[in-house]
Amino acid sequence: MKIQTHNNHNLESLESPINFGDSALGLITTRSFPAIVGTADMMLKSSGVILVGYEKIGSGYCTAVVRGGVADVRLAIDSGAETAKEFGQLISHTVIPRPLPNLEAVLPIGSLLFKLSQGRVSAEFRNKAVGLIETRGFPAMVGACDAMLKAGDVQLTAYETTGAGLCTAIVRGSVSNVAVAVEAGMQEAERIGDLNAVMVIPRALDDLERTLPIATYLIEEKSEPLRLPLAITEKEKELVRLPDFSQLPVPMKEEVKDK
Numbered sequence: 001m002k003i004q005t006h007n008n009h010n011l012e013s014l015e016s017p018i019n020f021g022d023s024a025l026g027l028i029t030t031r032s033f034p035a036i037v038g039t040a041d042m043m044l045k046s047s048g049v050i051l052v053g054y055e056k057i058g059s060g061y062c063t064a065v066v067r068g069g070v071a072d073v074r075l076a077i078d079s080g081a082e083t084a085k086e087f088g089q090l091i092s093h094t095v096i097p098r099p100l101p102n103l104e105a106v107l108p109i110g111s112l113l114f115k116l117s118q119g120r121v122s123a124e125f126r127n128k129a130v131g132l133i134e135t136r137g138f139p140a141m142v143g144a145c146d147a148m149l150k151a152g153d154v155q156l157t158a159y160e161t162t163g164a165g166l167c168t169a170i171v172r173g174s175v176s177n178v179a180v181a182v183e184a185g186m187q188e189a190e191r192i193g194d195l196n197a198v199m200v201i202p203r204a205l206d207d208l209e210r211t212l213p214i215a216t217y218l219i220e221e222k223s224e225p226l227r228l229p230l231a232i233t234e235k236e237k238e239l240v241r242l243p244d245f246s247q248l249p250v251p252m253k254e255e256v257k258d259k
Contacts (some may be wrong), residue, residue, distance in 0.1 A: 024073035026066040028080045028093035033160050033168040034132035034199035035089035036062040039080045041201050041208050046079035047072040051207050058163030060196070061091065070097045089197070125157070125209060129178040132199040133185045134168040140193030141167040147188035152181030158213040166196055170212060175202045 026049065030036045033056075040051050049068035056062050066076055077095050084090035096103075131154065135141040145156050154173035161167050171181055182200055189195040201208070 023067050023098070024070040025096040025099045026068075026073040026077040026080075026094070027063050027096075028077055028084065029061055029063040029091040030084050030087070030089040031060050031062075031091055032089055032134050032166065032197035033060075033062050033162050034134050034197040035084060035087045036064050037130070037132060037208070037212070038087065038199045038201065039084045039089075040064040040066075040211070041204065042083040043076035043080040044205050044207050047076035049073055049076040051211055053211055056162045060162050060164050060166045062162055070095075087197075125172050125214075126206070127203055128172045129175040130199075130201040130204045130208075130212070131171045131173075131178040131182040131185075132168050132197075132201075133182060133189060133195070134166055134197040135189045135192075136165045136167075136194035136196050137192075138165075138167055140189045140195070141169050143192040144185035144189040144195075145169045145171075148181035148185040151184035152177035152179075154178055154181045156215075158215045160213055168197075175200075 026043075028036075028039060028043075030039055033054075036054060040054075043049060043064065043066055044051055047068070049066040049072050052065050052067055054062055054064055064080070066073060068076070074095050077093050081090055081093045084093075131148070133141070133144045133148070135144060141159065145159075148154055148169070148171050149156060152173060154171040154177050156169065157172050158170045159167060160170065169185070171178060171185075173181065178200055182198060186195055186198055204212075
C-alpha cells in the first residue's frame with residue numbers, strides 16, 4: 001500500500017476552531033486500542049483528514065473519528081479499513097457526508113472530540129516512535145512495561161484500558177529502541193498472561209500524538225532537584241549530658257539465711 005505525504009494544513013487547522021458544517025464524518029472500529037492507533041496513523045498519512053479522537057465503548061472496541069472533505073474522508077476510511085483487515089481487527093466502518101446538526105450535537109463525534117484532541121505535542125516526543133502492547137490482565141501489562149524499560153532506551157508515557165480486561169502500555173523512543181523494547185515486552189506478556197495486540201509506529205505524526213494519552217506526571221511542571229548539602233538554618237539544641245553510670249552505687253543484695 002502506497003503511503004502518501006501527510007498534508008501540513010492539518011497542523012495549521014488545529015490552531016483555530018474548525019467549521020465542520022460542509023464536511024464528511026468517517027468512523028472505523030477495531031477490536032483493540034493498538035489496532036485503532038495503527039489504523040488512525042494510516043488514515044492520516046493517506047489523506048488530508050483531521051483525527052478528532054477515539055470513542056471506546058468497552059470490550060476492547062475502539063472507534064477512530066476523522067473529519068474532512070467527502071473525498072478525503074472516503075480515501076482515509078478505505079485505507080484505514082484495509083489496514084485494519086491486515087491486522088485482523090476490522091469490525092465496521094462508515095462515511096457520513098455532511099452530518100446534520102442534531103447528529104453533531106448529541107453524539108460525541110464533532111466538537112467534543114475535537115476539543116479533547118487539541119493538546120499540544122511535547123517537543124520531547126516529537127518525531128519519536130510509538131510502541132503499544134495490549135494485554136488481557138493488568139499483571140501482564142505491568143510485566144511487559146518492566147521488560148520494555150529494561151530492554152531498550154524508551155520511556156513509558158501512559159497506559160490505556162478499553163474494557164474486558166484489556167490494558168495497553170504506550171512507550172516512546174527511537175525506532176530501534178522501541179522495536180527492541182516491544183519484542184521483550186511481548187515475550188514477558190505471553191509468559192505472564194495473555195498478549196492481545198501489538199503495534200509499532202515508526203514516526204507518529206503530530207495529529208496522532210495529540211490523541212494519545214500521556215501520564216499526568218509527564219505534563220506537570222518539573223520541580224527543582226534537591227541539592228545537597230542542605231543549608232541548615234535551625235540552631236541545634238544543646239545536648240543533655242547523661243550521668244556516668246559506672247560511678248553510680250551498686251545496690252547490695254541481701255543474703256537470705258536459712259532458718
